[in-house]
Amino acid sequence: MKSELLKIKCLTVSFMLVLVSTLFFSSCKTSNPDAKIDLTTGWTYTLDENAKPEDYVAFDNSILGNLETLVPEQYGFIWLKKTFTIPESLKNQNLGVYFGRISIADETYVNGAFIGGEGTCPPNEFSAWNTARFYTIPEAILNSGSNEILVKIWVDAEGSIVSNPFISTIPVARKAASREAFWNSKINLIFAFIMVVIACYHLMLYFKNRNEKENLMFALINLLSALYLSVFFYGELSFAFGTHVSFLVFQKIFSNSMPFFICYMVISFIISFVHSSEKKGVKYIRLGFLIIPVVIVLFAQDYRVLRAMRWTFMMLIPPMIYLICIIIRALVKKEKDAVTLLFGFSPLLGTFLIDIIVHNILKNYSFPYITSIGWQLVIVSLLFILANRFVKSRRQVEELNRTLENKVEARTRELSLSNSKLSEANSQLELTNNQLTEAKKKADRDLKLAANVQNSFFNPSLPNFKNWDVVYKFKPAAGVSGDFYDFFHNGTDLQGVGLFDVSGHGIASGLVTMLAKTVIDRKFRECANLPFSRVVSEIDRQITEDKGDIENYLTGVLLRIEGNQVELINAGHPKVFIRTAKNGRCYPVEPKETSEKNGIIGFGDIKQEFRAVKFKMQKGDSIILYTDCLNESVNKNGEQFTEERIAAALEDAGIGSAKSKLDYVLNRFYKFTEGSEIKDDLTVIVLQYNPQN
CATH class of the missing domain: 1.20.1070 (Rhopdopsin 7-helix transmembrane proteins)
Incomplete structure (x- = not known):
């Protein structure tokens, strides 16, 4: 940076x-004044093409940059005239005149002979204001004594000579024009x-x-x-x-x-x-x-x-x-x-x-x-x-690929070594049935203990929240769940909701679940005054730091609630749907730009970005949160329940309480998966905004 x-x-x-x-x-002007004839002063003007020499009027040289002020209605021709004599150093040669920028269009004459012009006059008016003027004055038209230069300028709301014009040798004048044209x-x-x-x-x-x-x-x-x-x-x-x-x-x-x-x-x-x-x-x-x-x-x-x-x-x-x-x-x-x-x-x-x-x-x-x-x-x-x-x-992508490749290679080596050790152990040891039974009992006791410890972290019941109707369904597939949820509240004021899913299964996944729940609960309250994206970034940093080398990561949804204002961050989790009471339709809550996808939590040292979606709830609106068991479970034909079926079920649930909506969605889910085994942890939360006023 x-x-x-x-x-x-x-x-x-x-x-x-x-x-x-x-x-x-x-x-800046050249340091040799004898090498050029200055044309910045001594001009006279007329508005009559047929004017006599005595009809030309002198004017303040500062007006060269605003000639339109001399023309009625700032529209028409103006003729500028100046007399000059040629110094000895410039005699007997062709000369060049540098006029710089003139607007809008010009025709230039020396001693009555036309030497050049830029731009076009009406009816096809086109300004040449940014074209550097350089014209050649043939030696044949110059007098040894007094000479006259006449510039006819077309003015339309603007008319000017804004550079420092002069007459000099052709190389000097051409160089000045080239420099002006370049810049x-x-x-x-x-x-x-x-x-x-x-x-x-x-x-x-x-x-x-x-x-x-x-x-x-x-x-x-x-x-x-x-x-x-x-x-x-x-x-x-x-x-x-x-x-x-x-x-x-x-x-x-x-x-x-x-x-x-x-x-x-x-x-x-x-x-x-x-x-x-x-x-x-x-x-x-x-x-x-x-x-x-x-x-x-x-x-x-x-x-x-x-x-x-x-x-x-x-x-x-x-x-x-x-x-x-x-x-x-x-x-x-x-x-x-x-x-x-x-x-x-x-x-x-x-x-x-x-x-x-x-x-x-x-x-x-x-x-x-x-x-x-x-x-x-x-x-x-x-x-x-x-x-x-x-x-x-x-x-970052290359580093991610390299890291993943290294991890896959290391895990492959570990698996190969484990298989080798297992084969060696099986060949050397023959466990008796009693030993195997005892080992299974011990594993069951450990798993049951872990499940009891984990369940103590969850809320068995919720208060009757003011303005919110909240229900949930939590059904682990085994004793220890990788799903966890939390409700943040101050008495009956609901301040936030979280639903997360830890990768993997077993005791390690359960331990990460308890660790993550503790971190999320603490950071949600400590960082209440920070932008919501910063809150989730802090959660990601702390969980990554605390879990150390454990490779489990989290996906999830976190909501922060204030009145009917909701901030939501979806960290790699299935879509969240909102059902509006106004028309009964369901819509996904996600960023308007589909490219603004958030990262996942606790995924190594790679920095993740989290963007919040803000929206307001109206009376009767409801939100459904769920883990991937709900949308990915399959029926006997191998078809998934899908997010689309979840949204359709919530729409068809009709009006009523949050519980009636949850029951309707789950009934349709169980009917769809009837005859198939539910292999994953199932958690579903329905929030309905019911303001008391």
Whole structure:
């Protein structure tokens, strides 16, 4: 755990330092001002295509990043003009002009000659805001004295020149444009490709094991993120956009809607990752925070309206707060993956803060936005975390296989040695009938003593519980039972019920039964204020420790009751059914996700996970608990009674007391198995909620 956190932390810090340092120095101006002509100041503008030179108006250079403020209704063309002279170091050669990023579209002229343009104007408007502008100025069109550069910019709710434009030699201008293109578009294209590869890989893992839904969610997060990143690199893929889809539709889907889908999937992934639960109502609210803003932006009539709808991004705040609460709750519950997850998301927070400081406080628009890169680093961190979890799971499985193989091999050797010794003893000793009879009597006395000791641990009678009607049937197949049950109560207040089945038979199984019953009773009461999953984990740890090398383990069901609220954990036991008084139907009580199966208790050093199911009882609702004798016993044809027949019998039992329901189920069971021997311990418990008020 610590090494994993250290790796993620080092990766995050190193990336952030390299990223910020590289971007900062790459955005600084060159130290040789004579080698270039600065275009950040001295501009004039007009809104009239046929304006005379004297009609151009000077404006504050800080408005270069917000040219839409100069255009009526923020819709139309604006012409920017600047005069310049060429220094001696740049004369007599072709030059390059670097304009960086311009939105929405531009056409650039030098001394009246067209030198280049990006983006398209209406009627097929499409922004080229993230395309780094680099145009060549032929020597033939330049004057030795004064020269004029004119930029025609199409404005639609936004218009800007956000970099530090200049004229210089072609290599210098091209290098600046290449650097800008890399940090603002190409790097996002690279990451998008990587995300698609990651998505394909995790989809493959999911289709190989559909229980691992985290792989499906992570794959969808990567695909959605790759689609969102197209906002930054679509200029690199002119064949994919522009003529095939309108700019308005593109912005609606990829820029304004995709973040809400990503946020929804990320929260779903985190809930699954930290094994958290989510109420249906909360899930529907979260779904509303996805659907409502998406529907709103899809109805935008034009790009100006869409830009005005940026307030919809405020609807990302409640889901993000909810995400933080999930992680904090996981930290409080000491979920082992919560801290790792927190570090995995830290790059996004860091880059977001950097963007806020640099662009909104320092007003440095030449510095590229890096929040998307922070999110890409989060993807890498999550990939590392999932890979690490996968490796750990594989190691646990390999260790389990190795341990089981060793145990089977050791038991085989023991059995072989025992058979050898038995054969030797039979060949050397001939026991008389009296000796055999005496040995049998002694074994019967020991077994009877063990049965008496075990029976003293069980409740021969129960109080009349307030609000609960409780009955049970306990019938050991032999003197010593591997089944045991317990009712936790304070006077007439029922606080919990447990039913367990110890593997194996005989005295050893009976001793483990008594040991486990003592541990469960103590831990249930000591850990009353802990999460229910922690209670069962403590029971598992203590039983594993106390029984030592004894290989018997437990399956079972434990309920914790408070009023009509029930928490239930099924540790490898047969299904528990609830019969509702409302419609008389039976339903299994189990996690919604079938992959969330619990472990068993006392199974060696392999850590088990236990998840609780919470539900409320209504008046007349009843619950049936049973050991595997009830569902696995067979009739004369070799057919098992099955869990389905148990549920059907409880449904057919009709209304009435808990005892009438228990009797009906057992009568149907005995009739089904008539003529067959019942070879296992039988225990059945029926609980019926009958509130007095």
